[in-house]
Amino acid sequence: MDRSVGIREVAEAARVSVGTVSNVLNKPDRVSQATLDRVLGVMDGLGFVRNGLARQLRMGTGTTLGMIVLNVANPFFADLAHACEAAGERVGQTVVLGSSDQLEAREDRYLDLFEEQRVRGMLVAPIDGITPRMRQLRARGMPLVLFDIHGDPGFCSITLDGRAGGAMVARHLIETGRRHIAFLGGPRHQVEDRWLGAQDVCAGNQGVRLSHVDTRDQTIAEGRAAGAVIEAMAKSERPDAVFAANDLLALGLLQALVLSEDIRVPEDIAVVGYDDIDYAQSAVVPLSTVRQSTELLAERAIELVLAESNDPEHEHQQLRLPPELMVRDSSAPR
Amino acid sequence: MDRSVGIREVAEAARVSVGTVSNVLNKPDRVSQATLDRVLGVMDGLGFVRNGLARQLRMGTGTTLGMIVLNVANPFFADLAHACEAAGERVGQTVVLGSSDQLEAREDRYLDLFEEQRVRGMLVAPIDGITPRMRQLRARGMPLVLFDIHGDPGFCSITLDGRAGGAMVARHLIETGRRHIAFLGGPRHQVEDRWLGAQDVCAGNQGVRLSHVDTRDQTIAEGRAAGAVIEAMAKSERPDAVFAANDLLALGLLQALVLSEDIRVPEDIAVVGYDDIDYAQSAVVPLSTVRQSTELLAERAIELVLAESNDPEHEHQQLRLPPELMVRDSSAPR
DNA sequence: TAGCCTACTTGAAACGTTTCATCTTTCATA
DNA sequence: TATGAAAGATGAAACGTTTCAAGTAGGCTA
Incomplete structure (x- = not known):
C-alpha cells in the first residue's frame, strides 16, 4: 500500500477536487449522494486515514485535552483520570494523560509538550502549587483547571x-452513640482539613471528647502500630470510635483490632476511614469511609476547562465539592 | 500578547529569515553565536512556543507513542502505563494513554485517534484478541506491540x-516441605497457565498432592468463602498450602484463616498469591506472591515498538517474560 | 427566452513548520 | 591580487488539511 495516501490521492482517484473530498469528510450534506458514495468507496479502497495534525493545524483548534496527575499508579488519580476520560468522551474531547511522578521536571515537560501540541486545555494536579510556568500559560490564554488548589482568583480550580x-464523619459517629472519638493521622498539615471538620462538630456537642493520635505517614503499618497503642490502653481510656485520616490507616488499625482478644469492631470501637479505596469494602469488617466522587469531580473539571476555552473572558471559578459518607459495618450502631 | 507568534514573527523581530529561526531551534551549531543569542532573546520576549503540529506534519514523524490499556483504574495497568511512560521518556518518546474500559468501541476509537494523530507506534493490551482493525494497522505500516497475546507471527507481542x-510457586512450596497443595481459582480458562505450571512441577514430585478449589471469580469475597470451606474440612483432609490464582483471593483466604481459631498461617497452611498488588505486603500476614515486573515489560515493549518503527522490514518478536517469586511470611518454612 | 435560484463543485490560499539548493561574506593561501 | 573554502544566512517549496469566493449546471418562473 502506498505510503502517503492523502486527500489529494483520493480526489484524483475519485475524479473530484480536493475541496469536495474535504467536504465529504466534514459536511457530507453539501455533497451529492452519488459523489459521496464514490468518494467514500475510494477512501476505503485506498485505505485513507485523515491526517489529524494537518487538520488541527489548519483549523487552529483541536479536540484534545491534556491532563497531568501526580502519579497514575495512585488509585485515586487513576480513578480520576479514568473519570475525566469518560467525561471528556461524552462531550467529544479526548483526554491524554501524563504522570508527573511528583517531579517538577516532568510536570514542566508535560506542560511544554501539551502547549506545543496545542491542546485545547489542560487539567493539572500540581505537585507543589501554582508555578510561574502555569501563570505564563494562563497569560498566553491556555485554558487551565487545577485540582486540589484553592483560592487563587487567576485560575479555575x-x-x-x-x-x-471530617464534619460528616464526626456527626455520624456522634449520632450513632459514640462519645470518645480518636482522630488518627499525621503529619498534621496533610490531614488538617479533616481534623478541623471533626473538631467543628465535636466542639458543638457536650460530652463528646475528641483526641488526636499522631502518625508519621498514612500507611497500613502505621495503622497497625496505632492499633497496638490503643490495645495497650486501659479500658476506661480507650476511645469508642476512631476516625482515620485515610483508608490505609484504617485498614491497618482494623487488622490489629480484629486480632486482639478483647476489642470488637464495631461493638467496642467504631472505625471510619477516608477515600473509599477498593479494598475498603472487602476488609475483614467492611470499612465505613468517605468517598470522593471522581465522576463528579471529572465532570466539573471538564465543564470548566471547556467553558474557559470557549470564552476567553470567562470568569474563573473555584469549586469545592462535598464528599459522601459510606456507612458500612465498621461503624454500625451498637 | 499577540495571539499568534510563530517562527515568522520571531524572524521579523530578530531581523533574520525564517530559515535561520528554524535552525536556532533545530541545529543551533549552524548559527553564529550573535544571531543565536539575539533570536533566543526575541523568542523569550515574544513568548514564542513552537507549534508541534506543524513541525510533525512537515517532518513526517513525531515522537509520541499511543498506549491503550484495558482500564487505567486497574493497578496492574496503572503500573504498566506508568512504567511505559518512564521507559519512553528515557529514549525521548512521550507516551499518551487511553483506557478502553473493556469496550470494543473505545478500543477502536483510540486506535483511530492515534492513527489520525500519526503516532510513531502503539502499545496495546487488546480486549479480546487481535481484531481486523489491528491487522489493517499493521498492513499500513503502523508499529504495533501487543500485551498478553501470544503467538501470532504477524505481530510483536x-x-x-x-x-x-505457577511452576515457581509449586517448586517453592514443595521445597519448603509442603505436601498437599490446593490451587485456588477460576474460572478455569482465566487461570489455566498458572494451574498448568503448578501441575508440571507436582507431577514430577512423588508424594505431593495437588488439588483444585474452584471459584466463580477472583475477589476477596471469594477468597474468604474458600477459607470457610477449608476450615470446615477434617484436619486430615486439609491442604498444607494454598496457591491462589491472584492476590485478592489470597487476601480473602488469609482473612478467613487468620480469624479461625485452629489454623495458623504459615505454620499449618502456607498461602501464596499472584500479582504482588500493593496490599500484599501489608496484609495481616505479609503475603508471598508472584511479581510481574512492569518495569521490564515496559522497557521491552518500548524497545520493540521503536525497533519496528525504525526498520519496517523488522522481524516480529514474541517475547515471554518470566515472573519473579516474592517470598514473605505467609509461606515461610515451618 | 431571459432571469434567477438552488445544488454542487472547484481550486487557490492559508495554517506554521522544516528542508535544501543558493547566495553572501570572510579570510587564509598561493 | 586572485582563488577557494568555510561559515552563515536566505527564501521558496513542501507537508495534508480546511476554507471560501467563485464557477457550472440544471430547472423553475415569468
Missing part, C-alpha cells in the same frame, strides 16, 4: 472539601 | 509467563 468530610 | 510463575 476544583477541590474536595475535606473539612466537610 | 509480549507476555508474562504464567506457566513459569
Whole structure:
C-alpha cells in the first residue's frame, strides 16, 4: 500500500477536487449522494486515514485535552483520570494523560509538550502549587483547571472539601452513640482539613471528647502500630470510635483490632476511614469511609476547562465539592 | 500578547529569515553565536512556543507513542502505563494513554485517534484478541506491540509467563516441605497457565498432592468463602498450602484463616498469591506472591515498538517474560 | 427566452513548520 | 591580487488539511 495516501490521492482517484473530498469528510450534506458514495468507496479502497495534525493545524483548534496527575499508579488519580476520560468522551474531547511522578521536571515537560501540541486545555494536579510556568500559560490564554488548589482568583480550580468530610464523619459517629472519638493521622498539615471538620462538630456537642493520635505517614503499618497503642490502653481510656485520616490507616488499625482478644469492631470501637479505596469494602469488617466522587469531580473539571476555552473572558471559578459518607459495618450502631 | 507568534514573527523581530529561526531551534551549531543569542532573546520576549503540529506534519514523524490499556483504574495497568511512560521518556518518546474500559468501541476509537494523530507506534493490551482493525494497522505500516497475546507471527507481542510463575510457586512450596497443595481459582480458562505450571512441577514430585478449589471469580469475597470451606474440612483432609490464582483471593483466604481459631498461617497452611498488588505486603500476614515486573515489560515493549518503527522490514518478536517469586511470611518454612 | 435560484463543485490560499539548493561574506593561501 | 573554502544566512517549496469566493449546471418562473 502506498505510503502517503492523502486527500489529494483520493480526489484524483475519485475524479473530484480536493475541496469536495474535504467536504465529504466534514459536511457530507453539501455533497451529492452519488459523489459521496464514490468518494467514500475510494477512501476505503485506498485505505485513507485523515491526517489529524494537518487538520488541527489548519483549523487552529483541536479536540484534545491534556491532563497531568501526580502519579497514575495512585488509585485515586487513576480513578480520576479514568473519570475525566469518560467525561471528556461524552462531550467529544479526548483526554491524554501524563504522570508527573511528583517531579517538577516532568510536570514542566508535560506542560511544554501539551502547549506545543496545542491542546485545547489542560487539567493539572500540581505537585507543589501554582508555578510561574502555569501563570505564563494562563497569560498566553491556555485554558487551565487545577485540582486540589484553592483560592487563587487567576485560575479555575476544583477541590474536595475535606473539612466537610471530617464534619460528616464526626456527626455520624456522634449520632450513632459514640462519645470518645480518636482522630488518627499525621503529619498534621496533610490531614488538617479533616481534623478541623471533626473538631467543628465535636466542639458543638457536650460530652463528646475528641483526641488526636499522631502518625508519621498514612500507611497500613502505621495503622497497625496505632492499633497496638490503643490495645495497650486501659479500658476506661480507650476511645469508642476512631476516625482515620485515610483508608490505609484504617485498614491497618482494623487488622490489629480484629486480632486482639478483647476489642470488637464495631461493638467496642467504631472505625471510619477516608477515600473509599477498593479494598475498603472487602476488609475483614467492611470499612465505613468517605468517598470522593471522581465522576463528579471529572465532570466539573471538564465543564470548566471547556467553558474557559470557549470564552476567553470567562470568569474563573473555584469549586469545592462535598464528599459522601459510606456507612458500612465498621461503624454500625451498637 | 499577540495571539499568534510563530517562527515568522520571531524572524521579523530578530531581523533574520525564517530559515535561520528554524535552525536556532533545530541545529543551533549552524548559527553564529550573535544571531543565536539575539533570536533566543526575541523568542523569550515574544513568548514564542513552537507549534508541534506543524513541525510533525512537515517532518513526517513525531515522537509520541499511543498506549491503550484495558482500564487505567486497574493497578496492574496503572503500573504498566506508568512504567511505559518512564521507559519512553528515557529514549525521548512521550507516551499518551487511553483506557478502553473493556469496550470494543473505545478500543477502536483510540486506535483511530492515534492513527489520525500519526503516532510513531502503539502499545496495546487488546480486549479480546487481535481484531481486523489491528491487522489493517499493521498492513499500513503502523508499529504495533501487543500485551498478553501470544503467538501470532504477524505481530510483536509480549507476555508474562504464567506457566513459569505457577511452576515457581509449586517448586517453592514443595521445597519448603509442603505436601498437599490446593490451587485456588477460576474460572478455569482465566487461570489455566498458572494451574498448568503448578501441575508440571507436582507431577514430577512423588508424594505431593495437588488439588483444585474452584471459584466463580477472583475477589476477596471469594477468597474468604474458600477459607470457610477449608476450615470446615477434617484436619486430615486439609491442604498444607494454598496457591491462589491472584492476590485478592489470597487476601480473602488469609482473612478467613487468620480469624479461625485452629489454623495458623504459615505454620499449618502456607498461602501464596499472584500479582504482588500493593496490599500484599501489608496484609495481616505479609503475603508471598508472584511479581510481574512492569518495569521490564515496559522497557521491552518500548524497545520493540521503536525497533519496528525504525526498520519496517523488522522481524516480529514474541517475547515471554518470566515472573519473579516474592517470598514473605505467609509461606515461610515451618 | 431571459432571469434567477438552488445544488454542487472547484481550486487557490492559508495554517506554521522544516528542508535544501543558493547566495553572501570572510579570510587564509598561493 | 586572485582563488577557494568555510561559515552563515536566505527564501521558496513542501507537508495534508480546511476554507471560501467563485464557477457550472440544471430547472423553475415569468
